[in-house]
Amino acid sequence: xxxxxxxxxxxxxxxxxxxxxxxxxxxxxxxxxxxxxxxxxxxxxxxxxxxxxxxxxxxxxxxxxxxxxxxxxxxxxxxxxxxxxxxxxxxxxxxxxxxxxxxxxxxxxxxxxxxxxxxxxxxxxxxxxxxxxxxxxxxxxxxxxxxxxxxxxxxxxxxxxxxxxxxxxxxxxxxxxxxxxxxxxxxxxxxxxxxxxxxxxxxxxxxxxxxxxxxxxxxxxxxxxxxxxxxxxxxxxxxxxxxxxxxxxxxxxxxxxxxxxxxxxxxxxxxxxxxxxxxxxxxxxxxxxxxxxxxxxxxxxxxxxxxxxxxxxx
Numbered sequence: 486x487x488x489x490x491x492x493x494x495x496x497x498x499x500x501x502x503x504x505x506x507x508x509x510x511x512x513x514x515x516x517x518x519x520x521x522x523x524x525x526x527x528x529x530x531x532x533x534x535x536x537x538x539x540x541x542x543x544x545x546x547x548x549x550x551x552x553x554x555x556x557x558x559x560x561x562x563x564x565x566x567x568x569x570x571x572x573x574x575x576x577x578x579x580x581x582x583x584x585x586x587x588x589x590x591x592x593x594x595x596x597x598x599x600x601x602x603x604x605x606x607x608x609x610x611x612x613x614x615x616x617x618x619x620x621x622x623x624x625x626x627x628x629x630x631x632x633x634x635x636x637x638x639x640x641x642x643x644x645x646x647x648x649x650x651x652x653x654x655x656x657x658x659x660x661x662x663x664x665x666x667x668x669x670x671x672x673x674x675x676x677x678x679x680x681x682x683x684x685x686x687x688x689x690x691x692x693x694x695x696x697x698x699x700x701x702x703x704x705x706x707x708x709x710x711x712x713x714x715x716x717x718x719x720x721x722x723x724x725x726x727x728x729x730x731x732x733x734x735x736x737x738x739x740x741x742x743x744x745x746x747x748x749x750x751x752x753x754x755x756x757x758x759x760x761x762x763x764x765x766x767x768x769x770x771x772x773x774x775x776x777x778x779x780x781x782x783x784x785x786x787x788x789x790x791x792x793x794x795x796x797x798x799x
Contacts, residue, residue, distance in 0.1 A: 493527040500722030512768035523757035533571035549578035582622035592635035624658040625651035631668025666696025670706035686711030700735035720773030736775025
């Protein structure tokens with residue numbers, strides 16, 4: 486296996502939305518700049534949700550204005566929208582792409598969106614249809630694709646039916662989201678195989694959380710089926726305010742390392758991702774970093790120790 490893999494960095498939205506410490510607009514833009522310098526070309530920048538529910542996203546318009554002011558080329562900026570009002574704000578902000586979400590159960594949708602599953606799916610359809618008219622790309626997240634935080638493991642048919650409903654409406658991309666990180670590689674194979682057989686792999690992406698340490702294995706399962714689009718979050722930032730038990734998204738640096746070592750091309754530089762992790766850690770006041778970040782730190786210390794103990798000529 487080889488070829489180009491597209492990574493969408495979701496740290497600025499999914500990564501920050503449940504952070505307890507306020508992160509300023511300038512700090513968010515500094516994070517974005519560090520990520521772009523590392524080679525990230527697809528960023529989910531923010532969410533046009535009511536600030537009462539997700540205070541960290543209250544500056545969505547300002548964040549998007551910051552991106553617009555930079556006038557960067559070859560950068561795909563997407564935003565999350567919960568409804569038509571959010572979509573209109575996203576459109577005004579200049580977003581290239583919008584994301585909508587429907588969860589697999591009424592319990593999850595009521596907690597997340599204050600709607601039933603059918604109501605949430607209908608809102609997604611309305612946004613997708615309007616976006617098609619406006620020439621804006623759409624991604625539809627199927628949240629809780631593997632496990633619902635309230636009802637447990639999901640029957641595959643539930644996820645398949647929602648994915649097919651979003652495809653029928655015209656969604657450009659379907660993101661199979663293991664929102665609480667409770668899934669496993671076999672579930673990914675079972676969900677994606679019939680979808681890929683019918684629609685091909687290019688329409689699908691994986692959005693994985695690493696709560697139980699399965700995210701990279703699940704990503705690899707997707708790769709074997711032809712999936713070449715993944716979401717990840719710098720330093721493993723993430724979680725969902727309305728999904729108890731959800732920890733961070735799969736760390737961007739871990740995913741990039743695995744892909745590059747396996748012969749795939751992400752276009753992302755690992756050493757510069759390290760800088761982005763440190764910018765994000767400073768902005769959030771959190772200790773961040775996946776396994777590869779910790780390994781990189783250990784290698785630095787090893788080199789420093791080696792340099793300090795080498796004999797010197799007098």
